[in-house]
Structure formats: C-alpha cells, structure tokens
Amino acid sequence: MHWPFCLAKCPYCDFNSHVRETIPQERFASALRKELAHDAARTGRRPLRSIFFGGGTPSLMDPETVAALIEDASRYFDAEPDLEITLEANPTSVERAKLASFREAGVNRISLGIQSLDDASLRFLGREHSASQAIAALETARSLFARVSFDLIYARPGQSLSEWSGELDRALSLASDHLSLYQLTIEQGTKFEALYRQGRFHLPDDEQAARLYERTADIAGRHGLLPYEISNYARPGAESRHNLTYWRYQDYIGIGPGAHGRLTIGDDLLAIRRHRAPEPWAGRVEQGGCGSTEEIPLSAEERGREALLMGLRLTEGISCAAFRTRTSREIGECLDPRILDAALEEGYLTFDRERLIATREGRLRLEALLSALVL
Amino acid sequence: MYRAMTATPLSQIRNFSIIAHIDHGKSTLADRLIQSCGALTAREMKDQILDNMELEQERGITIKAQTVRLTYPAKDGKTYILNLMDTPGHVDFAYEVSRSLAACEGSILVVDASQGVEAQTLANVYQAIDANHEIVPVLNKVDLPAADVERVRAQIEEVVGIPADDAVEVSAKTGLNIEGVLEALVTRLPPPEGNAEAPLQALLVDSWYDPYLGVIILVRIKEGTLRRGDKIRMMQAGSTYHVDQVGVFLPKMTPVDSLGPGEMGYINAAIKTVADVAVGDTVTLDRTPAAQPLAGFKPSIPVVWCGLFPIDADDFEKLRDSLGKLRLNDASFHFEAETSAALGFGFRCGFLGLLHLEIIQERLSREFNLDLIATAPSVVYKMHMTDGTQEDLHNPADMPDLAKIEKIEEPWIKATILVQDEYLGSVLTLCSERRGIQMDLTYVGNRAMAVYRLPLNEVVFDFYDRLKSLTRGYASFDYQMDGYEESDLVRISILVNQEPVDALAFVAHRTVAETRGRAICSKLKDLIPRQLFKIAIQASIGSRIIARETLGALSKDVTAKCYGGDISRKRKLLEKQKEGKKRMRQFGKVEIPQSAFLAALKMD
Ligand SMILES: Nc1nc2c(ncn2[C@@H]2O[C@H](COP(=O)(O)OP(=O)(O)OP(=O)(O)O)[C@@H](O)[C@H]2O)c(=O)[nH]1
Ligand SMILES: C[S@@+](CC[C@H](N)C(=O)[O-])C[C@H]1O[C@@H](n2cnc3c(N)ncnc32)[C@H](O)[C@@H]1O
Ligand code: SF4
Ligand SMILES: [Mg+2]
Numbered sequence: 001m002h003w004p005f006c007l008a009k010c011p012y013c014d015f016n017s018h019v020r021e022t023i024p025q026e027r028f029a030s031a032l033r034k035e036l037a038h039d040a041a042r043t044g045r046r047p048l049r050s051i052f053f054g055g056g057t058p059s060l061m062d063p064e065t066v067a068a069l070i071e072d073a074s075r076y077f078d079a080e081p082d083l084e085i086t087l088e089a090n091p092t093s094v095e096r097a098k099l100a101s102f103r104e105a106g107v108n109r110i111s112l113g114i115q116s117l118d119d120a121s122l123r124f125l126g127r128e129h130s131a132s133q134a135i136a137a138l139e140t141a142r143s144l145f146a147r148v149s150f151d152l153i154y155a156r157p158g159q160s161l162s163e164w165s166g167e168l169d170r171a172l173s174l175a176s177d178h179l180s181l182y183q184l185t186i187e188q189g190t191k192f193e194a195l196y197r198q199g200r201f202h203l204p205d206d207e208q209a210a211r212l213y214e215r216t217a218d219i220a221g222r223h224g225l226l227p228y229e230i231s232n233y234a235r236p237g238a239e240s241r242h243n244l245t246y247w248r249y250q251d252y253i254g255i256g257p258g259a260h261g262r263l264t265i266g267d268d269l270l271a272i273r274r275h276r277a278p279e280p281w282a283g284r285v286e287q288g289g290c291g292s293t294e295e296i297p298l299s300a301e302e303r304g305r306e307a308l309l310m311g312l313r314l315t316e317g318i319s320c321a322a323f324r325t326r327t328s329r330e331i332g333e334c335l336d337p338r339i340l341d342a343a344l345e346e347g348y349l350t351f352d353r354e355r356l357i358a359t360r361e362g363r364l365r366l367e368a369l370l371s372a373l374v375l
Numbered sequence: 376m377y378r379a380m381t382a383t384p385l386s387q388i389r390n391f392s393i394i395a396h397i398d399h400g401k402s403t404l405a406d407r408l409i410q411s412c413g414a415l416t417a418r419e420m421k422d423q424i425l426d427n428m429e430l431e432q433e434r435g436i437t438i439k440a441q442t443v444r445l446t447y448p449a450k451d452g453k454t455y456i457l458n459l460m461d462t463p464g465h466v467d468f469a470y471e472v473s474r475s476l477a478a479c480e481g482s483i484l485v486v487d488a489s490q491g492v493e494a495q496t497l498a499n500v501y502q503a504i505d506a507n508h509e510i511v512p513v514l515n516k517v518d519l520p521a522a523d524v525e526r527v528r529a530q531i532e533e534v535v536g537i538p539a540d541d542a543v544e545v546s547a548k549t550g551l552n553i554e555g556v557l558e559a560l561v562t563r564l565p566p567p568e569g570n571a572e573a574p575l576q577a578l579l580v581d582s583w584y585d586p587y588l589g590v591i592i593l594v595r596i597k598e599g600t601l602r603r604g605d606k607i608r609m610m611q612a613g614s615t616y617h618v619d620q621v622g623v624f625l626p627k628m629t630p631v632d633s634l635g636p637g638e639m640g641y642i643n644a645a646i647k648t649v650a651d652v653a654v655g656d657t658v659t660l661d662r663t664p665a666a667q668p669l670a671g672f673k674p675s676i677p678v679v680w681c682g683l684f685p686i687d688a689d690d691f692e693k694l695r696d697s698l699g700k701l702r703l704n705d706a707s708f709h710f711e712a713e714t715s716a717a718l719g720f721g722f723r724c725g726f727l728g729l730l731h732l733e734i735i736q737e738r739l740s741r742e743f744n745l746d747l748i749a750t751a752p753s754v755v756y757k758m759h760m761t762d763g764t765q766e767d768l769h770n771p772a773d774m775p776d777l778a779k780i781e782k783i784e785e786p787w788i789k790a791t792i793l794v795q796d797e798y799l800g801s802v803l804t805l806c807s808e809r810r811g812i813q814m815d816l817t818y819v820g821n822r823a824m825a826v827y828r829l830p831l832n833e834v835v836f837d838f839y840d841r842l843k844s845l846t847r848g849y850a851s852f853d854y855q856m857d858g859y860e861e862s863d864l865v866r867i868s869i870l871v872n873q874e875p876v877d878a879l880a881f882v883a884h885r886t887v888a889e890t891r892g893r894a895i896c897s898k899l900k901d902l903i904p905r906q907l908f909k910i911a912i913q914a915s916i917g918s919r920i921i922a923r924e925t926l927g928a929l930s931k932d933v934t935a936k937c938y939g940g941d942i943s944r945k946r947k948l949l950e951k952q953k954e955g956k957k958r959m960r961q962f963g964k965v966e967i968p969q970s971a972f973l974a975a976l977k978m979d
C-alpha cells in the first residue's frame with residue numbers, strides 16, 4: 001500500500017512522494033480501499049502472507065485508515081497465521097499515541113527511517129529530525145512492537161571507515177533483529193543530482209564503497225545480523241517477509257499511486273503499474289475502481305530476467321525449481337554461457353542443480369554481472 | 376537579373392592567386408581589394424569575408440580557395456576585370472593552391488613584413504614559378520612596429536630569389552596602399568590568352584554540393600565561349616549536361632549569359648552523379664567538342680591515412696554519401712570502404728596531412744551531422760614480399776606475416792623549419808629523436824633555417840604538437856615528400872585479453888617500438904573503464920609481448936537501494952543496456968564500449 005505524502009521532500013529521494021499543505025486523508029483512504037477491493041475481486045481468495053504500508057510517509061496516515069485496509073485485506077484473503085504487517089514510519093511523525101493506534105490497527109512491524117545517527121549528516125540529508133529524536137522514536141517503537149527495523153544511509157560524502165564503524169556499532173546496539181543499510185545513491189531528478197553534478201559534494205569511489213560495504217557486513221555479522229539481501233541484515237528468521245516476496249519474485253498486489261504489482265491472473269503474469277500522481281490516481285480509482293496505467297502480461301523471457309534481477313540480490317540466491325515454475329524457463333537458458341563460466345571461475349557465482357547464487361564478491365558487482373550475464 | 380558579358384577584351388582581364396605563408400594576410404588583403412573595387416558595401420563587409428566556412432572563421436585560417444570577380448577602373452582609363460583567387464596558406468591545403476595557380480596567369484606573393492619569409496612562402500613561390508606565373512611581391516603589415524621592410528625585401532631576393540625592389544608595401548588591415556596593389560596587378564601581370572570562337576575548353580577547378588542546387592562547378596575558360604543553355608560534356612567522365620545557369624562570384628553568385636576565354640565562373644547543370652565530377656577535367660561543348668582535353672591536374676597523393684567509423688553503425692550509408700559530397704569539394708581527400716573487427720564498417724581515408732584530417736572530421740560532424748571515430752593516422756608503406764610482389768600498406772592492421780616480407784620501405788620527407796635561434800637547440804634534438812638527418816642549416820635574418828630529412832611516420836606521431844610547444848608556436852614548418860627508404864619497421868599489435876584490436880595496431884621503427892607500445896598500454900589502462908573481470912592489455916610484435924598492463928576488475932557496482940516492487944524499471948534498464956551492447960566489442964569475457972577506443976585513439 002503506497003502512501004504518497006511526506007512532510008518535506010528529502011533531497012536524495014526519488015520515491016513517489018509529494019508534499020501537500022493538507023493531506024486529503026479521507027479521499028485517499030477511500031480510494032485505497034476501493035482499489036484494494038477492485039483487485040481482490042479479480043484475484044479471488046488467495047493466501048495473504050504480508051502487508052506493507054510504504055511511501056512516502058505512511059506514518060502520516062490516519063490509524064483508522066490503516067485499520068480499515070487491514071480489515072479489508074483480511075476479509076478478502078486468507079491471512080496466514082503469522083501475517084506480517086509492516087508500516088514505514090518517519091521519526092518526525094511517530095508520537096507514542098499514534099504508534100499505539102497503529103498497533104491497535106493490526107500493524108506488527110515498524111520500519112523507521114532513521115538514516116543516520118549523526119546530526120551533521122542528518123542535516124546534509126535534509127532530514128527534519130535529530131539523532132536523539134530518532135533514537136527516542138526508535139525506543140518508543142521498540143517498547144510497542146516486537147519487530148522493529150530501521151534504515152540508515154551510508155557511504156556518504158567523505159565518510160571514513162572508522163566514522164561509519166562507530167555509527168553502525170551504535171545503531172546495532174539500538175537495533176532489534178533487522179536493519180536496512182543503504183549506500184547513498186544519486187537518483188535522477190533529485191536535488192542531490194544537481195548538487196552532485198555541480199561538484200558540490202563527492203561520493204566515495206568504488207573501492208572505498210566496497211570497503212565500507214564489507215566492513216558493514218563484518219560489523220553487522222558480529223552482532224548476529226546477517227545480510228540476506230544486498231542492503232538488508234537480519235537475525236536468521238527475522239527477515240522481512242514482505243521484501244522477500246519481491247526478491248523471490250512471487251505475486252504481490254500494489255495499491256496506491258505509483259505502486260507496482262506482479263499478479264498472476266489466469267495464465268498471465270501481469271506487470272501492473274498505477275498512475276504516479278496522487279490526485280489523478282485517486283480520480284481514476286473513483287471512476288473505475290482501479291488506478292492502473294499499465295497492466296502488461298510478461299513474456300517468459302521477461303519473467304526470466306526479472307526473476308534473475310531480483311533473486312541474485314538475495315544471499316540464498318534463486319531456486320532452480322521455483323524459477324522454472326514461475327517463468328517456464330530453465331535458468332541456464334537465460335544466461336550467457338561464456339559469462340556464466342567466467343563468473344563461476346572468478347567466484348562471482350555458484351550454480352548447482354538446486355540453486356544459482358551470487359557470492360558476496362558477485363553481489364558486490366551485481367549490476368555489471370547482471371548486465372553481462374542475463375540474456 | 377542577367378548581366379550580358381560585353382565580351383571584355385582579353386587585354387583587360389587579369390587572373391591572379393594570392394599566395395603566402397599561413398597568416399601573412401592573404402584573406403585580409405582580399406577583403407581590401409574587394410572593398411576598393413566596390414564589390415560589397417561597408418555594411419556587407421566583414422573580416423576575411425571569403426573565409427565563409429564556419430570552421431575557417433573559428434580558426435582564422437583559410438581552408439578552401441575562393442574566387443571573386445572584381446571590376447577595377449585603372450589609372451590608364453580602362454576598366455579591368457580582375458579574377459582574384461584567395462588560397463590557403465597551410466601546407467595541408469596545398470592542392471587548393473596548385474589548382475588555383477593553374478587557373479591564373481599571375482600571383483601576388485604576400486609576405487608579412489614583421490615576420491619575413493617563412494617555410495610556406497618558399498613552397499608556394501616555387502609552385503607559382505613552376506606554373507609560369509608572373510609574381511608581384513607584396514610586403515604586408517607595414518603598420519606593425521615590428522615591420523622591417525628593408526630586411527624582408529632583402530630576404531625575398533636572397534632566399535626566394537625573385538626581385539623585390541618594386542615590392543608593394545601595404546597594410547591590408549588599415550587599407551594603406553591597396554591602390555598600389557591594384558595598379559601593379561594591371562600593369563605587371565600578363566592578360567590571359569584564348570579565342571572566343573574556338574571549341575570550348577574550360578578547366579574544372581573546383582566543385583561543391585549545394586543542398587538546393589545540387590552540384591556546382593567552378594571553371595576557368597581557356598578557349599571558346601560557354602553560354603546558358605549549352606549542352607556540355609565532361610571530356611574525361613564522358614557525361615553530358617544541359618547548362619541551367621552560368622555565373623560569376625561578385626562575390627555573391629550572380630548569373631550571366633556567357634563566359635568567354637580568360638574568364639572564371641560557375642556552372643549549374645543539374646549534375647546528380649557526384650562521381651562524374653572530377654577536378655582537372657575539361658568541360659567542352661557536346662556539339663562541337665575540343666579535339667584535346669587540357670592538361671588537368673596532377674592527382675593529389677594522400678600521405679596520411681586513417682580509418683573513419685560511424686559511432687552509430689546505422690550511419691554507415693550516410694557516411695558514404697557524405698564522404699562523396701565532401702570529396703566533391705576537396706579533391707585531395709580519398710576514401711575506400713574498410714571493415715574493422717573492433718569498430719565495424721567504415722572507411723579508410725587518405726589526407727594531405729594531420730590538419731587536413733582534423734578538418735575533414737570536423738566538416739563531417741558539422742556539415743553532415745555525423746559522429747565518428749578516427750583511428751590513429753598511418754603513412755603508406757611499401758612492402759616488398761618474398762615472392763617478388765610489391766604492395767602498398769595503408770593500414771597497419773593489414774600488414775602481412777613478417778615471414779612473407781622481404782623488406783619494408785617507408786616514406787621520407789624533406790622538412791624546412793624556420794625558428795628563432797633560442798629554440799634551435801631543442802628543435803634539432805627533436806629532429807634527431809625522430810630519426811631526422813640534417814641536410815642544411817643556414818640563417819635567414821636572425822632566424823635559423825634547418826633542412827632535415829625525416830621519416831614521415833615520425834612526423835604524423837605528434838611532431839607538430841611537440842614542435843609547437845618547444846618553440847612556443849614560433850617555428851614554421853613545411854615539408855615535401857622525398858622518396859622511400861628501406862627501414863627496420865615492425866607492426867605493434869595491441870591485445871585486449873589476448874585478442875588483437877585491429878584499430879589500435881601501428882607501425883613503428885624497431886628502436887621505438889617498446890616505448891610506444893608501453894605508452895599505449897598504459898594509456899588504455901587509464902581509459903578503459905573497469906569491467907566485471909580483470910583485463911590484460913598487451914602490446915606485441917609478432918608473438919613477442921613487449922608491454923603489459925592489467926586493469927583490475929571493478930570493485931563495487933551495485934545499487935543498494937531497493938525500489939519497492941518496481942522491477943520493471945530495473946528490467947528496462949537491463950534491456951536498454953543490451954541494446955547498447957551492439958556498440959561493444961567482446962574480448963573473451965569482457966565487453967568494451969567503442970567509446971573507450973575512441974578515447975584511446977585520440978592519442979595527442
Ligand atoms: N597588423 C596587421 N595585421 C594584419 C594585416 N593583414 C592581416 N593581418 C592580420 O593577420 C591575421 C591573419 O590574416 P589572414 O588574412 O587571415 O591571413 P591569411 O594569409 O589569409 O591566412 P591563411 O588563409 O590561414 O593562410 C589576422 O589576424 C589579420 O587581422 C596587416 O596589414 N596589419
Ligand atoms: C521509501 S523510503 C521510506 C522511509 C521514509 N519515507 C523515511 O524517509 O523515513 C525507504 C528508504 O530508502 C532509502 N533511500 C531513499 N533514497 C535513497 C538514496 N538516494 N540513496 C540511498 N538510500 C535511499 C532511505 O533509507 C529510506 O528510508
Ligand atoms: S526519504 Fe522518505 S521522507 Fe524523505 S521524501 Fe523520500 S519518502 Fe519522503
Ligand atoms: Mg586566408
């Protein structure tokens with residue numbers, strides 16, 4: 001469920017987030033419910049494993065809306081007993097009472113956008129909260145929820161190995177069993193892109209980025225959090241089920257402006273995308289029940305590519321059997337044999353009858369590996 | 376508006392070329408002549424008006440010779456027709472000069488009075504003398520404080536060997552004594568000869584492609600008369616055309632009814648086939664053809680070759696078409712189709728020098744909107760094979776197996792370098808580093824004139840740049856081809872992951888092979904972006920590796936951020952990259968973008 005509003009736009013962010021003087025809560029609440037109903041009608045009853053309120057800043061939603069959407073979903077689908085319901089929260093909009101109402105509504109996992117534990121870095125990142133506010137928000141969340149994760153952005157301009165090690169150590173001492181640790185990337189159309197192009201700041205070079213990445217895995221590992229995806233670290237068993245669904249290339253419905261879905265309807269696997277702009281999206285939903293701008297059946301080749309792009313991000317790699325079922329292709333058919341051989345020899349990949357796995361060395365260079373490897 | 380040519384008597388026509396070393400003020404003098412004959416109003420006038428190509432204006436040099444017809448009421452009371460041809464000064468455009476000279480009876484030799492005689496002054500004067508020209512020396516830039524008229528006058532007599540007491544002293548910039556030049560033209564240059572009633576013989580001097588009018592040709596009428604409506608025949612090509620328009624340059628293109636002997640003008644005859652037009656051909660009338668064609672021009676022989684490849688493979692046909700049109704306007708440039716494993720389909724192109732090469736590339740990109748990769752320039756080697764045959768080698772990649780070669784000869788040049796005394800030492804060192812042999816060392820005023828024999832191969836390898844930087848741009852340089860000599864030459868191959876990159880192969884003397892091989896490997900290492908796997912970059916002579924660099928694998932390349940469920944974006948990016956791979960060349964397990972070679976090929 002995508003909630004497209006934020007209090008302010010962060011200079012690095014290219015997510016579908018918009019700032020409005022007043023958020024039209026009711027209109028979006030009913031549009032989200034309507035679009036969910038629309039998709040539920042065409043899928044029929046299916047098992048429901050996770051719900052994710054992402055954004056934007058879903059902690060700006062009225063808890064009643066969250067409650068209503070969870071209720072709807074539970075009615076339309078067969079919720080698994082340990083249904084995971086995550087809500088992304090921003091430290092500036094999580095008073096204790098509100099978090100408690102989210103828990104009332106059924107949310108059982110919180111993902112907090114902390115970004116940094118250093119005040120100067122938070123200012124650089126354009127965040128409206130301080131490190132101590134972020135820590136307070138985290139403590140509140142942990143007191144209310146059994147499962148709390150938070151996001152940090154590292155490989156920031158000028159960041160040294162030792163600075164980051166210190167910050168990460170502190171973060172791990174505050175963490176429960178899950179962390180998302182993203183290296184800063186410059187995204188098109190953001191304020192950071194303009195500044196970066198003007199040379200107003202520099203990013204660590206590839207080698208420094210690689211060192212930071214390796215150090216991150218070492219430190220997280222010492223605290224018992226293992227990387228299960230490029231940027232995600234968890235105590236075994238505490239992985240985000242929702243994100244695993246994307247990476248394992250399974251079905252998901254995407255509700256809300258700019259949301260994406262992969263949905264099996266009949267024999268087709270549909271790539272669904274909703275209108276990005278909040279109000280036009282809502283307009284479409286109000287008119288026809290559905291805000292889609294694209295619903296395209298994916299060919300076997302496209303499925304193969306997507307499954308590879310997602311699956312190789314995971315430490316567990318890709319199951320050959322699951323790949324075959326999902327894409328009607330063999331993994332081997334989708335790969336350039338020369339690159340496969342070279343990558344196996346170089347130790348970027350392992351491949352047996354069960355699984356294709358990108359090793360840590362392979363995952364470090366995944367973009368280059370995929371672009372050469374995937375046919 | 377048609378102006379009837381009131382058949383000007385031959386005695387009142389003067390055809391002349393303006394020749395000089397580069398930058399001595401030819402085009403500026405042409406401006407003043409045009410102005411004082413009232414051909415253009417002050418408002419229409421601008422500096423170096425004949426340098427009408429954007430590239431000429433930007434660089435302040437003339438690339439194409441240009442023709443203007445002027446009317447001059449002389450002091451003797453008669454009105455003369457003056458056909459002026461402004462020529463380029465740079466040695467690479469010497470073919471423009473030689474064709475202009477063939478169309479005229481006399482030359483104005485411009486010498487910058489503050490600089491004196493330079494290398495190209497000599498070269499151009501000798502050409503004019505060969506063309507039996509009457510020569511009027513003009514001392515230009517006398518307005519400059521550094522002008523030393525008497526010294527330069529003496530130089531012209533001593534070094535050039537032509538009388539200079541009645542050299543005309545002018546300032547083309549201020550307009551001082553332009554009248555003196557005009558009077559010298561009519562009194563000292565001979566009029567053309569010819570018979571208006573004879574069968575037409577018109578020398579095809581130049582041609583160009585006009586997007587609206589098609590092919591236009593410039594002719595000098597030697598015998599007979601050409602009229603609008605005539606049916607003409609190209610004597611060499613054999614093709615015939617109906618003349619839609621004849622005209623003259625005033626300097627704007629202006630139609631006339633006819634052109635008589637001694638005159639110059641253009642013909643528009645709806646010529647579609649670019650290949651039918653060859654400078655030096657004789658235009659005659661189809662109905663009453665001349666018995667003999669004119670002597671024509673010596674074909675220009677390219678001395679430097681390089682490959683030109685479209686960056687976008689789809690542009691190959693467009694490139695072929697553009698080269699054809701450009702060749703129409705530059706007969707000194709040659710091309711033939713070529714294929715490279717690294718760069719795909721393209722053309723092997725021959726030029727008169729490195730500036731020529733650069734200008735052609737620029738013109739292709741500006742006038743024809745083409746993005747090109749040029750391979751390193753190479754000279755033409757003569758290969759004597761063990762089976763007794765002989766071959767010209769234009770492309771180092773085509774060099775046969777060494778075992779089949781008996782001996783290789785390389786072209787030498789005779790170079791004349793004029794330089795201030797203080798820089799002489801470094802110039803001599805440069806020449807000897809480049810295997811030069813000193814032939815002569817004399818003084819021209821306060822400057823040394825060194826004559827060297829040098830292998831051309833050494834000159835195409837950044838010689839100009841080095842010369843310029845060693846002498847702060849003060850040295851002047853000119854050369855002529857000076858035969859072939861046997862040499863201990865080797866072909867150096869560049870290998871990426873053990874595979875040769877044909878476009879990077881080059882030929883060098885054995886003594887410098889290793890140094891250059893190493894230099895290229897290390898440059899490539901810096902230019903090729905790091906890849907998924909490590910890359911070996913090697914230089915070899917035959918099977919012997921003479922240099923090696925290893926480019927490590929890139930250390931990190933993964934976007935950390937997740938895009939929620941937006942997989943389409945990632946997939947489309949991947950699919951776009953695949954599309955881009957058509958421009959990549961596979962070397963074993965790595966793929967290298969052509970752009971990396973492009974950068975590598977831009978060797979100084
Ligand atoms: N002071 C002074 N400068 C002059 C005079 N004549 C030409 N110049 C300058 O000399 C430079 C070269 O002049 P051009 O007329 O372009 O020389 P050019 O001989 O046509 O040069 P190329 O065609 O490239 O060989 C320009 O900057 C002119 O302004 C002169 O009489 N006095
Ligand atoms: C959709 S955001 C949701 C979090 C919430 N809106 C907030 O900012 O608190 C998901 C996470 O992506 C990360 N992120 C966004 N843009 C990024 C960028 N340019 N480089 C690295 N990480 C980025 C941030 O850590 C952010 O918390
Ligand atoms: S980073 Fe989060 S809070 Fe900032 S603009 Fe993006 S979605 Fe909104
Ligand atoms: Mg000029």
